[in-house]
Amino acid sequence: MEEREISQAVITRLPRYFRYLGLLKADGVERISSRELSRIMNVTASQIRQDFNNFGGFGQQGYGYNVEYLYEEIGKILGLDKQHHLIVLGAGNLGSALIKYMMFKNRGFLFEGAFDTDPSLQGKEIGGIRVYPPEELENFVREHEIDIAVLTIPKEEAQGAADRLVKTGIKAIWNFAHVDLKVPPQVQVESVHLQDSLLKLSYNIHRYEREN
Amino acid sequence: MEEREISQAVITRLPRYFRYLGLLKADGVERISSRELSRIMNVTASQIRQDFNNFGGFGQQGYGYNVEYLYEEIGKILGLDKQHHLIVLGAGNLGSALIKYMMFKNRGFLFEGAFDTDPSLQGKEIGGIRVYPPEELENFVREHEIDIAVLTIPKEEAQGAADRLVKTGIKAIWNFAHVDLKVPPQVQVESVHLQDSLLKLSYNIHRYEREN
DNA sequence: TAGATTGTTAATCGATTAACAATC
DNA sequence: TAGATTGTTAATCGATTAACAATC
Secondary structure (H helix, E strand, O other), X not given: OOOOOOOHHHHHHHHHHHHHHHHHHHOOOXXXXXHHHHHHHOOOHHHHHHHHHOOOOOEEOOOEEEHHHHHHHHHHHOOOOOOEEEEEEXXXXXXXXXXXXXXXXXXXXXXXXXXXXXXXXXXXXXXXXXXXXXXXXXXXXXXXOOOEEEEOOOHHHHHHHHHHHHHHOOOEEEEOOOOOOXXXXXXXXXXXXXXXXXXXXXXXXXXXXXXX | OXXXXXXXXXXXXXXXXXXXXXXXXXXXXXXXXXXXXXXXXXXXXHHHHHHHHOOOOOEEOOOEEEHHHHHHHHHHHOOOXXXXXXXXXXXXXXXXXXXXXXXXXXXXXXXXXXXXXXXXXXXOEEOOEEEEOHHHHHHHHHHOXXXXXXXXXXXXXXXXXXXXXXXXXOOEEEEOXXXXXXXXXXXXXEEOOHHHHHHHHHHHHHHHHHHO
């Protein structure tokens, strides 16, 4: 049993490879060498080969990589050969934007329901998805076999919601609240900290101005 | 002239320090040691001291760090002592969510206008911000001295919009479109690739299931 | 002063890049 | 077969952690 732990640095790069391979595939490109891909993606060819070899050899000496095959394989590594069932907690603008973003649906990420404390939203539909009151959360998750909960609620409510979700046996939380969630190791968390991202941009603006 | 280049790894951690120091400050905590902060933030005390020392010594031997002072200083490093003027390109749900998120305003990130190709949105207001037709982009940026453009438009339109923005002399682009933008070095780009984030989460779900 | 904790140097670890033998 | 390019090992680089002298 080969149990080599893939570093998060590699995993973070996988979706980007997947994206570029999708573009190449759409352009009808049949094969590509690590050198050529490195030029397009602005990384080293060495890194590309090292990254891919974490998952076994996808290429062929003297030929390169078959774009379609590599695209499919990376898709499988990312779990895109399976469907995922999602709910959104917080049916505001951000939650609505995510629900309506069709690219997720096309990749097998299916929104099944939304939850909001605002009674005026409950019973309504957003992008074809119904909004439920929070009380129904636990039953809904179990009945619809929800894998992923998307948190677009205020940071004050996020940890409490996460605790409830953990108890339902959810697999993962995609967290947009501006806090670091504490969950047990069997629950995966991926946080999108928009404010952190904006502050980083702010830093880089002022660094550039200082240096020039 | 000390020109030590701060690594992006450090910069990425700064907003998180800032966040935790803000919480401590709000809790009335006056001083904190690297050891205590390391426990709260789940990083090593060594890393905290190394990170802070990139910017000069903020602490005092035998005492630790003054929370309020450190908070203020990191805020300045992040450019939060200055105001920023923003526009949003794409007044859909995501753009609206960002405009309405008050935390940005409180930190000096002021949305001045939104732009959308949809005529039915033009002239309307979102969170008190008016929506303009794209033709007015260049004049608006110059007249309102816009620093940062937020791109929440389809990926097909993103590079074209970026090119136009670069010509206006904008300082930075906060990119939510699912492409890597090409801009000259004087323009800072920070991308939030939501799909990449979700795919990473998907990978981690399936990795956990494989390993357990 | 003694104790605590920083600032900083040195050691370690991990990730990236370079090099090249294997092989298509 | 010769040329191209991978897979993989070795070298390098950078980031993290450990250690400790400086000093409050």
